[in-house]
Amino acid sequence: MSSKVDIDLYEVLEISSSASKEEIRKAYRKAALANHPDKVPEAEREAAEVRFKAVQEAYDILYDEDKRHLYDTHGMSAFNGSGEPGMGPGGPDLDDILAQMFGGMGGMPGGMGGMPGGPQARKPRRSPNEEQKYEVSLEDLYKGKTVKFSSTKNVICSLCRGKGGKERATAKKCATCDGHGVKQILRPMGQFLSPTMVTCSTCKGQGEFFSDKDKCKKCKGHKTTEAKKLLEIYIPRGAREGDKIILEGEADEVPGQEPGDIIFHLVEEEHPVFKRAGPDLTAEIDVTLAEALTGFSRVVIKHLDGRGIELKHPKVPGQVLSPNQVLKVPGEGMPIKRGDARGDLYLIVNIKFPDETWKPTPAVLEQLREMLPKPDAPIPVTTVDEVEYDPKGNIEDFGAHDPEGGSAWEDDDEEGETAQCTTQ
Helix, strand or coil: CCCCCCCCHHHHHCCCCCCCHHHHHHHHHHHHHHCCHHHCCHHHHHHHHHHHHHHHHHHHHHCCHHHHHHHHHHHHHHECCCCCECCCCCCCCHHHHHHHHHCCCCCCCCCCCCCCCCCCCCCCCECCCEEEEEEECHHHHHHCEEEEEEEEEEEECCCCCCCCECCCCCCEECCCCCCCCEEEEEEEECCEEEEEEEECCCCCCCCEECCHHHECCCCCCCCEEEEEEEEEEEECCCCCCCCEEEECCCCCCCCCCECCCEEEEEEECCCCCCEEECCEEEEEEEEEHHHHHHCEEEEEEECCCCCEEEEEECCCCCCCCCCCCEEEECCCCCECCCCCCECCEEEEEEEECCCCCCCCCHHHHHHHHHHCCCCCCCCCCCCCCCCCCCCCCCHHHCCCCCCCCCCCCCCCCCCCCCCCCCCC
């Protein structure tokens, strides 16, 4: 594969520049399979070999985080043609490359030469992406939603077109950092002073600046101005926690660079009724004891889109519902993206027994005893004790009043004494 600067490795794999390592891996497998020389007719084999090598090199560089950073910063000119870092024809200075890898010290970590960041240094092809969390209700994830909002971003100054100075003005080289944009300071590290590179505060890392009289009147030398823009994102039906919504090219603009993306990471808000697991939903429904025994036909829950979900029970005469029984409703779960299918809804039955306000007459109770199933046979015992009980006991008290306060098998010997065995 040629090391020309105009090669776009992201286009080779047909992915975006913000792709994750997993997306890179999947794209590589797909592209490698599609372009494998053994999978095409012999007449097309030579062209397939070229494409296959391009796919392989794109993967080797983009999957490695250090190589990917170099590529994003310097392009293919940072590589020597074999996918390894090195000076290609017309590529950047080696100190600039190493400075990007080791934080601006030049050469090797801790070195003192080759200060990057000056006016001639090659800048990244894109400004940084802006990433933020976006909370979404389960209702919106179920139905899908379009959100419009106003955003303030930095844009290239329209008056000086990102120069920072007046039309005929010339920027002055920063004397503080000698035009490098960074300077070296000594910081205490234990008992010693260690050299550290920091952004020059005089020129704000630009390596040059305009005098006050030469600065652009609109941006005051900052090269960018603030502007409000109406943005719109679409949250698709069935989206889930962790999904990304990307607004390409909507991040802050930086002179000489392509604008990065705004990336929203979806966060699912907790719902008071439904819980979600992938495409499935679960919820609890209340059923009275009478309904559990005799049946009912009514709306048991309001769905995420406002529909009432109606159940008819029993399906077969005589069937009763048990506490915590699960009723599965196929196709009433969350929508599945890229299709019309849906998950399932699992309804957990909570049987509501009568409370203290229910005051049945003795005749009613006797009728219930006759109608309901009889208890099991008596438990065979030799002695019977009738005991008192607390009808409002709390299971949280279980085990909370241990008088021993620990193991009942602790040694009671005095500290320092040794237990001895006595032979009888």
